[in-house]
Amino acid sequence: MALTGRASLLALAGVLPVVLLPYGVTLLAVLVLLVAAIAADVLLAAPVSSLQLARSGAVTCRLGEEAEVRLSVVNTGTRAARGLLRDAWVPSAGTRPRVHRLDVPPGERRVLTTVLRPTRRGDRRPDRVTVRTIGPLGIAGRQGRHELPWRVRVQPPFTSRTFLPERLARLRQLDGLAAARVRGQGTEFDALRDYVDGDDVRSIDWRATARRSGLVVRTWRPERDRRVLLVIDTSRTSAGRVGDMPRLDAALDAALLLTALASRAGDRVDLLAMDRELRAAVEGARRGELLPRIVDAMCQLEPALVESDGRRMVSEILRRARRRSLVVLFTSLDAAALESGLLPVLGSLTSRHTVVLAAVGDPRVEEMTRGRGEISAVYGAAAAERAREERRRMTALLRRRGVEVVDAPPDTFAPAVADRYLSLKQAGRL
Amino acid sequence: MTTVPEVPATATGPTAGSVVRGSRGPVLVVLALVLTGLVVAVVSATGPRGFLDPNASDPSGSHAIAQLLRDRGVAVRRVESVEAVVSHPATTVLVPFPEALSADELSRLTTNAGELVVIGATGAGLDALAAAVTAGSPVPVEGRRSVCGLPSATRAGDVTLGGTTYNPTGAADAIGCYASGGRATLLRLPGQRLTLLGSGDLLTNGLLAERGNAALALGLLGSGRDVQWLLPRPGARNVQGERSLGDLVPTALKLAVLQLFVAVGALALWRARRLGRVVVEPLPVVVRAAEAVEGRSRLYRAARARDRAGEALRAGARDTAGRRLGLPAETGQTALVDAVSTRTGRLPGTVNALLYGAAPGDDAALVRLADDLDTLIREVAGT
Incomplete structure (x- = not known):
């Protein structure tokens, strides 16, 4: 059961008879009339269970674009279903409108369109569909719900x-x-x-x-038919937001560009995403279905707040890439994470494969190094220089170990990785 | 955006039947609670309670003396207001709480024809009773001896009495009993048919059986044909001519306010009913990547780590200068200083002091160092 604003207005109007005939009986009569009207309206409202709901529409959508999901409402009852319908989705689905007006005559069908503009990657699912049908007096009605599962897979924006x-x-x-x-x-x-x-x-x-x-x-x-293995690190360092997106999203974007490029160049591309656990893997996809499969695997990836497991990562890579491959590691140049994770086990990787380590640089740190004039800005510049120094040290260390390092800010990260691939290809190092 | 054909779906929320079935458990629990409460209330019921209440059976009540009086053919009537007191020569009016009555009401009682027994009256109360008596400081309630000429006191012997003490100032026929240090705790003014008692403890169920309490109580209260026990209801005092706020507000307004409450209630029900539940969503943790660097800078500042900050700035400048000059990364101090001084035309000593010098002494020196390093790098770059 649900009341409308009119019920309250009606009760307010009841003040008039009570004032004109100031007896307790009047008050009681007004109250009884009000309750009777509400009860009648509730009884006369179309039952929510007599509506037949069905969903159709988009099942995939690229982040930043819109998708339409339709809801068809068939009134199988004998009374007109007027009222409100809320097709509730998770907040990050960005649904519009929040509430639909409903007016379905008996035996007819209406289609309500909900426009989604997701703000996050991954699967967006609806919650319940809540329907409130209002009676003929418009003061009260019934409320009920329908469960219509659906899924819109939101892909990385590429x-x-x-x-x-x-x-x-x-x-x-x-x-x-x-x-x-x-x-x-x-x-x-x-x-x-x-x-x-x-x-x-x-x-x-x-x-x-x-x-x-x-x-x-x-x-x-x-050379053709070389193998490229994209390894995306989803551990804690991938959660850091650089610019307006997490490192992970920049890595996914670059991986998509590289996939498109390498598959066009006739190379085979595999994907591996992991932190302590294996999060996603795409292996042996045929050329036509490669990009969709990789996109699909990427949808569900989220940064996990755990330290990456370098040993596990290397053993997974070695298990999957038996032939010599180009292994592109999308991770970060964080000294602590690298020293405890990847560095000790890097040797077994570089001896068998060509390894590229791609890390998203932070423009904010670059900006901080230019801080001058104020003492706090200078301390910030010193801290940023220190961070840069550490990155330089790691880069030098990795280069000595035979790893190619790509370190670029997010806006030029994807092309930088692609260019490195092209130059390696040109040099015949795949 | 790919689309798939429509799929049939039939899913509904709760029906009236399922709501009734679902709420059966809670309703039963509430019913059980209410029933248990009622049973406990009935079993442990003890009747009215109250100090010096003739209907109360607890130790501080006075049901026992009321019953004794009734057994002796004296009717005990509980009266709740002065207006209800019946004036008759053969009646006794007991006022256990004179402070609960106004001076007006007390003086009206003195016009009654019967006996008047007042417990613990003081100052203003005594004035209102027109008794030529002064009240003294209270004494403990304990067993006291009757050394006086009052017949009922003589018959009763020792009683439990105390409380306010009285000292007659006018009437010569006043009889004081159960004195403490010369001041009476029971004072009888035969002329006014008034008896003042210092405390009412001897009338309570708990103490009635002790000493001669019952005898004295019967002697004081049982002289007439009935006892009117004046226990004003709390808040029942109604001064003539005064009207409460409720009387002044017109009925129409009162009813209108009630109807407004109904309207507000309907408004609340309308606004409170949500169209479906709140949808929650687990969100991924996203931290700004530069957070660690900013934290380190605040730590530097908090620790006044000018040496470390200066060294970090110098290392950065050395790296930039080395790269600008095309020197390998592992170039030594002397080679770098020489190359920089050759390029900029500065003296090797000043370049060395800038790139490898001592830690800045204060914050101003650190700011200056940063600026100087910038100038040097610009000169190296040739701009």
């Missing part, structure tokens, strides 16, 4: 996809589609073809030329 065309152009250049096909490092034999003016004379294949009448050159193309 904002770095704007960088993709430029990187693909560079890849084509590498591929020799746009420039002269020359033999170089990181290339493999592609085909033989007739010599045309401008070809490098060094690429002439004399053995093939001897069998033919004309000059024949060898062409080369970059």
Whole structure:
């Protein structure tokens, strides 16, 4: 049961007869009338259970974009269902409107559209659908609920996809589609073809030329079918917010760009996300379904407030990547975390694979190093210099151990990782 | 945005039946509680209680003496206001709490034809009773001997008495009994048919059986055909001509206010009913990554760690200068100082003091050091 504002107004109007006929009986009569009217309205309101609700609409949505979920309401009762309907979702689903007006004549069907604008990655689910039907007098009604489970999977925004065309152009250049096909490092034999003016004379294949009448050159193309293993660290260091998003989200964005690029370059991409536990893994996906599967696996990733387990991470990597691979570790350059986690076990990784450690730098720390004039700003600058010094030390240490380090602020992080991949590919180090 | 076809769903909330079924347990529990309370109340009921109340059976009540009087054919009537007191020569009016009556009411009692027994009257009360008596300081209630000419006191012998003491100032026929240091705790003024008692303890159930208490009580109260026990109801005192606030407010307004309460109640019910429950959601923990660095800077400041702060700034400047000059990271002190002084034209000594000097002595020196290092780096960069 539920009252409306009109019930209160009606009770207020009851003051008039009570004042005009100031007897206790009048008060009692007004009260009885009020209760009777409310009871009648509740009884005459359409029963909520006679409504048939069904959901349809979006099941996936990219973060920052809108999705529509529709709710069809069929009135199977004999009375018109007028009132309010609230399709409740978790707050981060960003639903609009909060409350729908409901007016379904008997036997008819109406569709209510709820627009979601999620503010977080992951699965957004609705709570109950609460319906309040109001009686013909409009002073009271019934309230009931329906349970309609649904799920909208909110995917990472992949904002770095704007960088993709430029990187693909560079890849084509590498591929020799746009420039002269020359033999170089990181290339493999592609085909033989007739010599045309401008070809490098060094690429002439004399053995093939001897069998033919004309000059024949060898062409080369970059290595293909290399393996790239993306390892995303979801431990406590990934929770730190840099700019307006956590490190983890910057890492996911860069991983998506790298996935798109590497799959276009003909390499196989696998994904691993872990802290102490394995959080997500994508293995052996075919080219067409690779990006959707990786996106899907990323949806549910959240930073966990635990220290990463370097030993476990390395053993997982070694178990999965039997062939030589490019292992891209998305983690942080936090000295304490690295020294206790990854550094002691890094040797077994670098001996078998090419390892890139990609860490999101903090522009706030850079900004702090420029603090001058005030004593607190100078202390801030000193602390920031100290942090930078530590990062430099870690970077130098990792480079000595044969690890490529990418350290970039969030806005250039994804392209920086992609560029490092391209340069490694060019150098034939995959 | 991908879409899938509609799926049928049938799910509903509670029905009237399920609400009744669901609330059966709590309702039963409440009923059981109420029943238990009632049973306990009935079993442990002891009737009225009250000091010197003729209906009270507890040790401080006075049911026993009332019963004794009734056994002797003297009716005991509990009277709740002075207006209800019946004036008759063969009646006794007992006033256990004279302070509960106004002076007006007390003086009206003196006009009654019968006997008047007042317990513990003092100053203003004595004046109102028109008794030529002064009240003295109270004495403990204990066993006292009757050394006086009052027949009922003589018959009773020792009694438990004390409280206010009285000293007659006018009437020569006043009889004082159970004196303490020459001041009576029982004073009889035969002319006014008035008896003043220092305390009423001897009339309580608890003490009635001791000494000659019962005999004295019967002697004092049992002389007439009935006893009117004046126990004014608390708050019942109603001064003539005065009207309470409730009488002054018109009935219409009172009823209107009640109806307004109903309206406000309806308003509260309307606003209080939520359209569905509050939806909660676990949120991930997100900390600003620079928090640790900022914390370290505050620690530096709190500890006045100018040496460490200065060294950190110098290390940063050395690294920047080395990179600008294209020197390898592990360049030694002398080589770096030489390279910088060659580039900037500064003396090697000053460059050395700036990049490797002593820790700044105070905060101002640290601020200056930061600025000087900036200037040096700008010179190295050639801007």
